[in-house]
Amino acid sequence: MSQENLAYTPSACRPVTDVLSLIGDKWTVLIVMLLADGPRRFNELKRMVNGISQRMLTLTLRNLEREGLVNRTVFPTVPPRVEYELTALGKSLKAPVAALGQWAHANQLQMDLARLEFDKKAAEAA
Amino acid sequence: MSQENLAYTPSACRPVTDVLSLIGDKWTVLIVMLLADGPRRFNELKRMVNGISQRMLTLTLRNLEREGLVNRTVFPTVPPRVEYELTALGKSLKAPVAALGQWAHANQLQMDLARLEFDKKAAEAA
């Protein structure tokens, strides 16, 4: 990416902003990481992600499918069976997300301490 | 925000969601990238980020400061002058974010096409 100041206005930074608004929601990254191990069925995912509502799982999956990150396969059996799996594009997202994960893991403690310190000072000021 | 309610949280995944809830908002990444070049004053940032409100810039900067990614320095002059700059921790975030940015840039077209295709089929079905 360019280092020029003007390059980072919202319009010029649209790709990054777009991607962040895609994966920056509450569940998307979690689903992508779960699918990284292989195809999963709808309720299988629902059980794995404790706390997600049926609605949000559907919406998250639909959105990923829409962006071409996930393939949805319906098996016309009774009862119906639907499998979700990452596309090649979806799999390629694993690397940068993992990089972010490593950063997060490595610096979590520092951020926790900074937050405690900040809140402590804020409390003292009040 | 914490994700303590997750039943299944692979080690590579939990920190990511945490960090995404930090940087996944509308302006944070933009500000971090702007500060990557060096310290900036409040209104300087405001001018650079076209479209941000005073309130959101304040909130974004406060949050970054709270997490230890940004240092805030007040110069007791008249008129007041406040400079923001990345901490070492903040600077270390540049690399993984840039990785994500490169991925976004590299795959934007694919995602656009996938979206068009998806919407086209949805329209046909309706």
Next chain:
DNA sequence: CTGTATCCTCTGAGATACTG
């Protein structure tokens, strides 16, 4: 089992006005 359809709540975020 895999979804849709509603309804409802709460938060993110813009606009505006005021202050040291």
Next chain:
DNA sequence: CAGTATCTCAGAGGATACAG
């Protein structure tokens, strides 16, 4: 200049019920 204080609104996300 660098913020705070309110007000407001749209949309994200949860709960629940229904459907193929």
